[in-house]
Amino acid sequence: MSEQNGNSRDVSGGRMVTMLRPFSGRLLLVVFLLALLAITNMAIPFAVKLLIDDVFPIGPDGSGDWTLLWFILPAVLLIYVVRNTLFYGSRMSSLRVSEDLCFSLRKRLFEHLQQMSLRYYKAHQAGKIGSRVLDDTYKIQAFIQDKLPTLLLNLLMGQVLLVIICVVNTRLAIATTIILPLHFITYRYFRKPIRHSHREAQENLSTAYGNLVEKFLGMEVVKGFSAEQRESDRFRKAIDASRQSQIRSQQYHFAQKVAADLLIGMGTVLLFGYGALEVMKGRMSGGTFFMYFGYVTMLYPAVLEIISGFGHLARATASAEPRL
Template identity: 25%
Template sequence: MYVPFSLARTRDDAQNKHFLARFFPKPRAKGPSDALGRRRFARARKFFSYYRPHLPLLAADLACALLVAATAVALPVCANYVTTRLLELQDTPEAIAQIITMGGVMLAILAVQVLAIFFVDYQGHVMGAKIEGAVRKELFEHCQKLSFSYYDRQRVGQLMSRITNDSLWLGELFHHGPEDLSIAALKFMGAMLVLAFIDPVLTALIGVLTPFAVIYALYFNERMNRALQRSKEQIARVNERVEDALAGIRVVQSFANETLETARFEKENARFVESRRDGYKSEAYFSVGAETFAQLVMVLVIVVGAVRILTAGLSVADMLTFLLCVAVLVDPVQRLANFVRLWQEGYTGFARAMELLEVAPDIADRPGAIDVPHMGGAIAFRDVSFRYGDEGPDVLRNLSLDIAPGEFVALVGPSGVGKSTLCALIPRFYDIHSGVITIDGRDVRDLTLASLRRGVGVVQQDVYLFSGTVAENLRYGRPDATDQEVVAAAKSANAHDFISALPNGYDTDIGQRGVKLSGGQKQRLTIARAFLKNPAILIFDEATSALDNESERAVQQALFELTRGRTTIVIAHRLSTVRHADRILVLTENGIGEEGTHDALMAADGLYAALHKVQASI
């Protein structure tokens, strides 16, 4: 879902409001362009808000930029003084002394310039890197808040590109942006003032060329912008292709489809290269124009200056100073070209980052949501309806259900009737469209997400373990757990023995997604992780259907141990898992078809008995 970005959402943005408002007055756009104007204004404010924690360093950086510009203009003025005195006093002791003195002054100016350049280049880059890190951190934190429904529509490779690739140039932009613009503007104005003082006619000719150079630069700047936007979109597709192929490398190799994946990658990579070609072409035109402008000014000064000398309108000393100042003028042109390149690389990435930040989480804490430290475990569904997306069919319709504290409830039924969906609604992985779900009599939407999910443990069907050690994965449910508590949880999950047999025990690295472990071992680790979290409500989306009999028995034993004293909901694929459940619910497309204990449902010879017979015959 897209919503306009608002600075009022965060405390930091609110603090920036007064400081930034003086520089960016609110736009007065009306009609269809009003929303676009507000969004651009909000993004501009957001862009400059990243400087707020670094204002002292930014001020020092700009002060040094001022010194760089001032010293660059001062050196030609000193040269003018030297050449003028040399011509006026000729070879006299007084002239030599003055020239040597001025040489000392020029060395002092040069020393100040060197120190200022060092500060700008070093500390300015550090500031840029910090801001880049802050943007990347904000993007990552925002992604953690987005709901399951958002990730249902997005691809991980695309999001990774926005967090990593798109922010690579931000540090350079945040550093060189104010610095290059300040130095370029100050150098240009300072040099033009000196030139105007020496020869207004020649300066006016330079001024006539400037607007044409600006128009040329703006035109190719826009072309670069469009090309770089396409380039960033394309590299995101390349990342997506890489992430998809490498994450599924075992499937790729098992089907001997390395050539197919290489061809798919090459197709996206070729499109990226072509998008970069367009950008480089526009950048080349821009650079050629900037360099041509600088050289035209130099030729103009030499030719017209020589004519002015012959007509006694300009002295040789002034001509030399003029040439030195023209050299100073070349630097702002080059800095402008560099800034435009960085702006296109950096701001297009920033805009893509803002598109992500402007996505509001579908699921968030309500105003006044309460934090519940402990849960009793009573769950109630009242006329709950849910569908994926606004236009999709109802997965659940007017479902009502009560689960008592400590009750062990099993959900069975064919695929697609909403078993996993029902469980995902309890911890608010998705929000219901109508009705209400309560825990201990409180609407789950009135609880903070943190406290709700702290009290609900989910052992998912798709087992996910993180890269790292066994202990690190177990502590994911409770980072402050002691070693003794970790071992106790592993023992309860029937996992301690196989963990102890690993090369480094609990400190063994299990690889990405636990690739070094068997399916049953991974499942037992996820159960141990849930033990360590110690939730009041446990949801177990069983994955034993893919396990061998021995692993299944070990996982079931761990599961039964975990369910003691907890409200438990188990999605059963193998009905043998839920024979001892307090209550079994048979879900159908029309809701709960029947419910009861295993023995009662078998005696009723209804839906559950039919499912049981089908499994028994396989």
Template identity: 20%
Template structure:
């Protein structure tokens, strides 16, 4: 048993604390006491069911956030359609009155998108902070009831990591995360609708890159999950080391263990750096991949759409609308 706070990260007893090469292997085995099986699946429906009751007291705000999200999606996804309509129907015919109507509609849609986004963000901010307050309060109450044996087996720094970092992640998942997913699906559905409505053949050409994106994301996700889990475990170990060294600094100094504890902290800090760099590298591969697919889809739209414009079977406004929708599709 350590002399302070439970655990052994830099205290008098250090038989369980990973150092040197063993620190890295401990991370691979789950340095914060969780292995991959315990961390669970990428998506666990039972966990979501347990978390959703935290949103029940704010049903009204959730409804407002959904309304704002739908308004923003509808307004922003309708704009390319109107731009294409203005080019093909009014600009090429010199119909100034029609252009004024479309211009006014675009301004109205921009205002609607702004109002929808404002309503969504204000509602999610209110919900998010209240959910965070509830989660942390309940977590703190639960910690007060834990046994001394639990606190001895688990470093206080890692418990603090759960209360601070993981609770914040749960709050973001329940508020911003869920609504973002809904907004993405709503926007994606509207984009697909407009693409098919404008021209089925061009829509199918645009969808050619989608299977490539699905395969690439599935390949990336299988590696990213393990990297992000390792990063979470690494920061938990750093938090444990920091907390217990600071709270036990008197014992450390009385035993002249400063150099040893500095060496240990350097090791866990280096492991944390390595884990986050690896996660960052994987993250850095996503956006360039998406941009490449956007460029590919845009090129297909320009080439095939341009050929159809030349033979008179498609309006240039439709091609421009498709190019704009490609930016939103991904």
């Protein structure tokens, strides 16, 4: 059974890569824009360090370098202009990729369905087929449009942030990143139940949709035999199964985020404790600590979003599995 699940996972993941391959050029553009955005986001904590260590009044005379402030203020404004320009460009590019992919995928599915034999249509509900063509492709479209850019951005930011915090203070970096392997274990633990529950939810939803369409098409027969109550009970059971499976799918997803957030809390405690010790011993200035704290507060949410993004990826690959 585990080998079969592994093969299914490889097939669905391979299909996702195959679907995205024609758009590799535009996806590389998205990655490039997101990489620039990730680097741009690193500037704000550094500006905070300059304010605390160089601009604010320090020393016996209580004076600071106020001329530096007039360079920092327009630089911060420019950073926000650049980051929003990069954000808009990356999101619009991913939007076009998702729309073009969804259009191409639905067109190919429809052409494939036209080649199927009559035996296939007799064995499968028309509404169920329609749900798979529209709903499954929409899940893939929504992932590429919304979740994939966020996942890529946080992956890039996570790598840049890890390098920065190790350069700033290696000892503190070890203390604050020691929990990161536990995040990977959390992802591995929840990946299989998320995929399984989402696949089950998709199947139940398409069954309920197919049941609904068939009842509308056969309403004359239903009314002729006064079978309204029987059909109502059957439809209620179908949508209840879909409801329960959707709840299970979201429950696993929420539990994964809760576990990841608790790990982030542990890392924050280590950061405060060891960081305060570094400042008191004179191995780190106050401004450097606040800069470091800013980078870590960016790293931990990025890790959380990466965990969540891979959960959405598992659900999207489940939608990419061949079921027609």
